[in-house]
Amino acid sequence: MEHYTPEILISDDEIAARIEALGNQITKDFENQEVVVICVLKGSYVFCADLIRKIQLPLRLEFVACSSYGESMSSSGNVHIDLDVTGSIENQNVIIVEDIVDTGLTIKTLLETFKLRRPKSLKLASLLYKPSRLKYSIDIDYLAFEIEDKFVIGYGLDYAGRYRELPYIGILNAGH
Ligand code: IMP
Numbered sequence: 001m002e003h004y005t006p007e008i009l010i011s012d013d014e015i016a017a018r019i020e021a022l023g024n025q026i027t028k029d030f031e032n033q034e035v036v037v038i039c040v041l042k043g044s045y046v047f048c049a050d051l052i053r054k055i056q057l058p059l060r061l062e063f064v065a066c067s068s069y070g071e072s073m074s075s076s077g078n079v080h081i082d083l084d085v086t087g088s089i090e091n092q093n094v095i096i097v098e099d100i101v102d103t104g105l106t107i108k109t110l111l112e113t114f115k116l117r118r119p120k121s122l123k124l125a126s127l128l129y130k131p132s133r134l135k136y137s138i139d140i141d142y143l144a145f146e147i148e149d150k151f152v153i154g155y156g157l158d159y160a161g162r163y164r165e166l167p168y169i170g171i172l173n174a175g176h
Contacts, residue, residue, distance in 0.1 A: 023055045060092075
């Protein structure tokens with residue numbers, strides 16, 4: 001298979017600097033409290049791994065996995081939770097960590113689902129946000145970068161299961 005080098009949209013240094021700032025902000029906001037971080041698989045695992053190491057608080061990590069996109073570049077319109085958290089989040093400070101808020105459908109579904117479980121607080125951290133594509137009203141409490149309507153890959157984000165290993169966020173051009 002031919003090796004493809006995408007155009008860099010956000011470099012690894014820029015990502016690291018933003019994550020450090022977000023980690024510091026979360027540490028300050030939840031001073032002297034414990035947080036439960038919910039990593040939304042698969043796309044946010046790299047972001048989440050870096051972010052939790054910049055949060056100086058007692059922390060419990062959970063994972064969820066949802067399906068909505070399959071192998072296409074547009075949403076299928078519904079979200080199924082394929083893997084749920086294993087522990088209770090009742091009366092806990094919960095931070096959901098998402099890779100990208102695109103139409104907002106995935107995160108809307110997750111926020112509604114977790115709200116029903118009565119957490120003490122429920123916040124959202126997202127690596128990326130595409131405002132031009134948003135269909136639902138979503139408040140992102142901790143956002144790393146707002147981007148234009150381009151399909152991006154790398155730093156955990158994939159196209160058809162590939163490119164997650166890239167250390168930067170790149171733009172996927174047609175034909176790849
Ligand atoms: P939403 O439900 O439309 O907000 O889509 C969220 C999910 O779609 C993300 O968690 C990603 O997995 C995927 N997604 C949306 N845009 C992109 C992109 O530009 N690159 C890679 N995945 C994307």
